[in-house]
Amino acid sequence: MLDLFAGCGGLTRGFIDQGSFDGVGGVELDRAAAATYAANFDPTGLHTYTGDIAGFTNVPSVDLVVGGPPCQGFSALGKRDPTDVRNQLWRQFVRVVRDSDARMFVFENVDRFAKTLEFQRLRDAAGEGGELADFRTQVFRLNAADYGAPQKRVRTVIVGSSIGPIAEPAPTHARRPAEGRDRWVSLRDAFAGGPLVLELPVRAERLPDRSVDFQGGEVPGAFELRELHVTRNYDLKSLIRYAHIQPGQSRFALPDELQYPCWRKHTKGAGDVLGRLRWDEPAVTIRTEFFKPEKGRFLHPQWENGGEQINRALTHAEAAVVQGFDARHVWCGTKTEIARQIGNAVPPPLARAIAQPVAERLGA
Ligand SMILES: C[S@@+](CC[C@H](N)C(=O)[O-])C[C@H]1O[C@@H](n2cnc3c(N)ncnc32)[C@H](O)[C@@H]1O
Missing domain, CATH: 3.90.120 (DNA Methylase; Chain A, domain 2)
Structure with a gap:
């Protein structure tokens, strides 16, 4: 897997912990965050691209691309501002998915991302007539507390796949204990x-x-x-x-x-x-x-x-x-x-739960 906008590597941590994935590399603009990613997953630092994703052109071939671009500045539906540079970040995500020959991608963002123009465009890009025409997307609204993190954190997760859909990540916890689900982890x-x-x-x-x-x-x-x-x-x-x-x-x-x-x-x-x-x-x-x-x-x-x-x-x-x-x-x-x-991180327990059905679909 390749991690775009990798930050400290919360997504990578969860995916590696699930047991089926190897981190092939990370792309991150912020030097300190890139150093954290490398210190945990890339001891030589050779597979960490530190800089603007636009300059990341030497894209390796991978099965899976994951990433969560920064959430500030996504425009609300109806408010088009094609000049806002941050709107280009999802385009860069799509470009790297295409260039990597990945069969699946996981795109994570804040809850309200599902109400933005970029969300709609990303879904349109993955589908008939789009840049990722072979892909179909599924959208999940997931709360990290339902996956064992001691935190209520609701996120929009878009899973794109050219090889068929995944099952919804199975919650392990609930506000009140229910069959097969423990009570949310408290502080x-x-x-x-x-x-x-x-x-x-x-x-x-x-x-x-x-x-x-x-x-x-x-x-x-x-x-x-x-x-x-x-x-x-x-x-x-x-x-x-x-x-x-x-x-x-x-x-x-x-x-x-x-x-x-x-x-x-x-x-x-x-x-x-x-x-x-x-x-x-x-x-x-x-x-x-x-x-x-x-x-x-x-x-x-x-x-x-x-x-x-x-x-x-x-x-x-x-x-x-x-x-x-x-x-x-x-x-x-x-x-x-x-x-x-x-x-900024994706809670590793949430990432790990997403990794499970993705690994099953990839046959990993
Ligand atoms: C929400 S955080 C990602 C957190 C990460 N997924 C995790 O689980 O730890 C977004 C990251 O994107 C990085 N970023 C912002 N603009 C970027 C760009 N143009 N190219 C590469 N990385 C960028 C930020 O520095 C930030 O670390």
């Missing part, structure tokens, strides 16, 4: 029973001072998951704010004098801002700035209740665990770059 399960984190002290601020050589330059890393258990230095006023917010609550729980001035006027909307997670549920969708409580529902779920109150956002290590990564995955880049890689 408590993930952190307490998980590979690492709660036993470790949280490091103040900095990642270890180390770097790795990647394609002729240095990139910070490679860091192990436990080394990503880092937090920020919060000012006192922020800490006082966080101390008011119980699990499931958000900025609306703050007394008036602790509201940010800009919030006072906005009593509606952005309800998840400064939100605290709940122990007994999966997390909400992790985004690229999960380390800033002001950006969403990212406060650690521990709030008194018999234990120490933890007034900080999730650490990078906790966010990676919420995304379904384990201690095998190593990370390269600065704190901000690694957070972006984590927030």
